[in-house]
């Protein structure tokens with residue numbers, strides 16, 4: 478009986494992606510302050526599911542089905558199918574399990590799930606050895622793999638490694654690939670004197686046909702996907718902070734496992750100066766790491782921390798003299814890379830997994846708020862000032 482049920486369920490699920498009753502995110506936002514998803518975002522996600530390159534599997538398809546029903550019809554309101562009606566009973570169970578989840582939260586979860594599925598279906602094949610991996614299209618990101626360590630290097634030193642739209646996409650692809658390659662540790666670092674000066678403010682300079690609103694919508698989707706890659710990264714993730722760090726390059730540090738910094742590094746999140754609000758899950762991770770008042774001084778007032786201060790507050794693991802920084806850090810990482818890989822992964826999982834869904838919810842909420850901020854006069858004026866070379870941090 479179970480075998481028959483399984484076969485029927487598989488047959489039903491194989492047709493699911495072609496029907497409009499599609500699936501999203503593996504974790505659910507339960508209707509709290511999640512990012513508000515428009516009907517258009519939802520419709521786009523429904524269409525996107527049909528374009529997935531890989532079959533996401535029956536479990537995910539069922540989730541998509543249930544969320545679709547909840548998003549369009551609300552809580553399950555049809556009679557439970559009989560025990561022998563395996564397929565419809567499986568579908569009913571999945572829908573019914575969503576209880577009183579609001580239509581809006583279901584829409585949001587659907588869109589989130591589809592976005593994660595789309596990102597992972599675009600990643601390279603799981604077993605591709607790191608050495609054979611195709612480099613990103615541009616040279617602003619350099620990915621290398623040696624001694625069990627995959628290194629993702631921001632390589633735009635003349636612009637202080639400010640992150641272009643292309644770089645966000647390249648970093649996501651590099652993280653996806655590193656999560657599946659043979660390396661055991663992944664490192665993010667920068668070329669030149671800066672670690673990273675945050676979002677490239679010229680990302681906001683070309684407004685698409687849909688206007689400011691469309692630009693903000695696209696920015697929020699990009700940011701959410703980008704931060705999700707850090708939340709879900711399965712291997713030990715280390716930041717080698719080779720110089721000053723600004724904005725999003727600082728906020729995501731709360732999602733790294735270890736942060737090593739040169740004593741020349743500074744840590745600056747000038748969101749209020751830019752008419753923006755915290756991202757990278759920092760509204761959650763920073764108060765947890767350093768306490769709410771220290772977090773507020775950074776995230777609300779934009780206080781810049783020295784490396785030593787950041788270390789004292791728990792954001793940085795250890796600070797090294799600039800002269801010996803590279804030598805000491807890489808020697809240590811090479812030694813760590815000899816530790817048993819599966820054990821390290823499992824230890825990371827047990828440390829991080831409990832909070833993963835919370836982090837996804839925080840990320841969605843931060844993106845929702847930023848989407849509004851990006852359309853505000855305060856933000857537009859700050860960016861215009863920088864672009865017209867009147868303002869610097």
Ligand SMILES: CCCCCCCCCCC/C=C/C(=O)SCCNC(=O)CCNC(=O)[C@H](O)C(C)(C)COP(=O)(O)OP(=O)(O)OC[C@H]1O[C@@H](n2cnc3c(N)ncnc32)[C@H](O)[C@@H]1OP(=O)(O)O
Nearest residue numbers: 636637639674675676677678680695696700724725869870
């Ligand atoms: C479709 C919509 C897409 C939207 C995409 C959104 C994606 C997610 C967004 C996530 C939200 C992120 C928020 C943040 O990261 S906030 C922080 C933003 N960063 C800044 O405000 C830093 C601005 N830069 C500076 O203040 C100074 O440049 C700095 C203090 C970093 C260094 O000063 P210094 O005097 O040492 O060097 P220069 O200013 O001469 O810099 C050299 C050149 O580099 C250019 N530069 C540096 N940083 C940036 C940057 N962030 N964006 C763009 N350009 C940058 C600088 O202009 C110089 O260029 P030129 O040589 O051509 O003048």
